Amino acid sequence: MKLVSIIVPIYNMETFVSRGVQCLKAQTYPNLEILLIDDGSTDGSGIACDQEAQMDRRIRVYHTANRGAGPARNLGIQQATGTYLHFFDVDDFLYPNAITLLVEAAEKTGVDLVVGGFSVDDHNRNQRWVPKADHQYRTGEQVRRHFYPYMWMFGEWGILQSVCFKLFRTATVRKHAVSFPDLRRNQDEVFLVEFVHIMKDVYFIPDILYRYFANDHARLFRKVPYDYFPIVQQATRRIMELVLSWNPKNRAVRDKLLQDYYYKTFQSIWFLFNPYRKRSHRQRYRRMVEIVESFLAALPDRSFGENAAVYRYMCNRQYLRLYLRMWYFTWKHRND
Known part of the structure; x- marks a missing residue:
């Protein structure tokens, strides 16, 4: 089974660390390494990360100065040893079969990127489900040439806005030196456009993999x-x-x-x-x-x-x- 590196930037999320890491540990796909990047937290997040690492040998923790989620994820990419990369935000939720479904699609197709569905909860607990296209393959050239439908996060072909609910081939990221910009926000969109610029192909699966909790x-x-x-x-x-x-x-x-x-x-x-x-x-x-x-x-x-x-x-x-x-x-x- 191919190793999957799950990269988790954490800044002042002490109350979410245990719950977030638990849904990663509960994945049905066992061959994982979980990289917790403590981005200079000033609360107890760093200690909470260290405690999680003591309980599961698949977890590694890195403590850095606070520079934002982008540089934190870049450190995770540098330290990752997996064939695939998955990015997770610790205050969200990853369904138990998510990594299994993503890896199955990547192994079957050999693509650089797999995109799955997600749901969104607002602070009133209203939930919206966003499935992706049903097992559809596109070349990178097709995506770049006719990019409009791929720009809409909430559309069935949407790629942009969030790096979560996706699986990236590590070798492709490293070969082309794709990285997150040193920005406090909007890092995901820049990273994804940089990746689409060089990717060979992408595969979409309709399954809801990720539950995103919107900020009030x-x-x-x-x-x-x-x-x-x-x-x-x-x-x-x-x-x-x-x-x-x-x-x-x-x-x-x-x-x-x-x-x-x-x-x-x-x-x-x-x-x-x-x-x-x-x-x-x-x-x-x-x-x-x-x-x-x-x-x-x-x-x-x-x-x-x-x-x-x-x-x-x-x-x-x-x-x-x-x-x-x-x-x-x-x-x-x-x-x-």
């Missing part, structure tokens, strides 16, 4: 206490550089990338109102103007199918209206 607003504010827009700019620049090189004439793909850029810029402005960051109205307003000006300057054109009021305020530089709208949005969703 309060938890998201705690996770993003920093200025998010520079991350958006850097990630978007690299993603567009690669994706638009595959088929420059595909307008639907270009518009989707620009819509994503707008949405993340919207988030960047919203995060200025984070209650865990003490900013004055003047400071928020000034930074909001800087973000919008930088966003507009980077747009090749402003016609990509977006008609939201916030976008119109941005394009017309109606900054007071924009500020009041974002303040109201934050207040309205303060308990979501």
